[in-house]
Ligand SMILES: Nc1ncnc2c1ncn2[C@@H]1O[C@H](COP(=O)(O)OP(=O)(O)OP(=O)(O)O)[C@@H](O)[C@H]1O
C-alpha cells in the first residue's frame with residue numbers, strides 16, 4: 001500500500017503550547033481512515049495541521065511525493081485536499097447553490113458535471129438550491145458542507161465529525177455517501193465522536209490520545225480489541 | 236407645511252445627502268465585512284477623491300462628469316496602495332491597531348490635500364445652477380445626476396456581488412473567512428478588490444458632496460460621523476443596510492432643522508448612532524457587532 005496522504009512525526013500547536021507531540025497518520029487512495037480518541041485528544045488539531053492552521057515544529061506532511069508542510073491553504077486545495085471542518089463548515093448566508101459554486105472556485109471552465117454529481121449524492125438538496133444554507137436542518141447543512149468539499153473532485157477528503165449531532169438516519173446516510181466517494185477512488189480521513197460506529201464502517205483506524213498515536217490498525221481489529229474498547233470506545 | 240415644500244426643502248435634499256452618505260457607508264461596511272476593522276480614513280479618502288476629480292477638470296480640462304469615472308478609478312487604485320503600505324503588515328495583529336493606524340492615514344491624507352490644493356473652499360463649476368421645476372417639485376440637475384449615479388453604482392455592485400465569481404468570493408470571505416480559504420480563495424486578491432470598490436465608491440461620495448456643496452479639505456472629515464452612523468444603523472457588513480442607513484441619516488439631518496438650529500444638524504447623526512449602539516447594536520439588518 002502506498003500512502004497518498006502522509007503525516008509523519010508531527011509536533012506542533014497553537015502559539016507556544018504544543019498539542020500534537022508525535023503524530024503519524026497515513027491514508028491511501030480508496031480507503032477510509034478514522035481517527036478516534038477522547039475529547040481534546042487533538043483530533044481536529046491533526047486535521048488543521050494539514051491546512052497550515054497551526055505552528056508545526058517538527059515532522060512533515062506530504063501528498064504523494066510532494067511535501068506540503070507549511071503551504072498556504074489555496075495551494076493545498078489545488079494539490080487536491082479538501083476539508084470539511086467540525087464547525088462553521090458552510091457559508092451560512094449564501095444559498096446552497098452558491099456554497100457549491102464556492103466549492104468549485106478553483107475549477108476552470110464548466111463544472112456542471114461536478115455539480116450534477118453532488119446533487120446526485122445529495123438528492124434532498126436539489127429542491128433547496130436557492131435556500132439560504134444557514135436555514136437548513138442540521139443534516140442538510142452537513143450535506144452542503146460535504147457537497148462543497150466534493151466540488152473539486154479532491155484526491156483526499158478530510159471530514160471532521162461529519163455526523164456530530166445528526167440522527168441515526170442521517171448518520172447512516174453520511175456514512176453511505178462516504179463509502180460511495182471512497183469507491184470512486186478518493187482517500188478519506190475522518191474524525192469521529194461516535195467511535196464504534198466509525199470503526200465499524202472505516203477501513204483502518206487510529207486511536208489518538210494526548211496528541212500521540214496510541215493504537216492503529218485495521219478498523220475491525222481495533223474494534224475487536226477488548227483493551228481499546230474499555231479505554232477508548234466506552235466499554 | 237404643504238407637500239411641495241416638504242419635498243423640496245427636506246425630503247429631496249435629505250435623499251441627495253443620504254445617497255452621499257450611503258456611498259461612503261457601503262465602503263465602510265465592505266472593509267469591515269472583509270477585514271473586520273473600522274476604517275476611519277474613509278472621510279479623508281473621500282476628500283482625496285473629490286480633489287483628484289478637481290485635478291482632472293483643471294489639468295485635463297474635463298467636465299466634472301467626465302472627471303468622475305477617472306477619479307473613481309484612481310482613488311480605487313490609490314486605496315489598494317494605501318492598504319499595501321499602511322494596513323497590510325498589521326493584518327495579523329489585533330484589529331484595533333489598524334483602526335488607530337487608519338486615523339493616522341486620515342491625517343496624512345488631509346495634510347496632503349491641504350498642501351496640494353490649499354485650505355480655501357473651491358468648486359467644480361462657477362455660477363449658480365437654477366433648479367428645474369417639475370409640477371412644483373424643484374430639483375437641480377446635479378441632484379438628479381447624484382441620485383442616478385448612486386443608484387447605478389449600487390445596482391452594479393449588487394450584480395457584481397451576486398453574479399460574478401470574485402463578487403461571490405467577497406461574500407464568502409465576509410461570511411466565513413476560514414472556509415473561503417479552504418475553498419481556495421486567495422484572500423490577498425479579495426482584499427485588493429475590496430479596496431478598489433470601497434475606494435471608488437468613496438471617491439464618488441466625495442465628488443457628489445463637492446458637486447452639491449463645495450470642496451474643502453475638511454469636507455470628508457465632516458461627513459465621517461454621519462457615514463459611520465449610516466453603516467452602523469444599517470448593520471455593519473450589510474450593503475442594503477448601508478444604503479437604507481445613509482438615506483435615513485440624510486433625511487433625519489434635514490428634518491432635524493425643524494427642531495434644532497441648522498448648525499447642529501450633525502447632532503442628529505450622533506443621536507442616531509447613540510440610539511443604535513444602545514438599543515440595537517446589530518443595526519436594522521442584523522449586521523456584525525463592532
Ligand atoms: N484555536 C485554538 N487555539 C488554542 N488551543 C486550541 C485551539 N483549538 C483547540 N485547542 C486546544 O487543543 C486541544 C485539542 O483540541 P482539538 O480540538 O484538536 O481536540 P479534539 O480531539 O478534536 O476534541 P473534540 O472531540 O472535542 O472535537 C484542546 O486542549 C483545545 O483546547
Ligand SMILES: [Mg+2]
Pocket residue numbers: 043044045086160191
Ligand atoms: Mg474536534
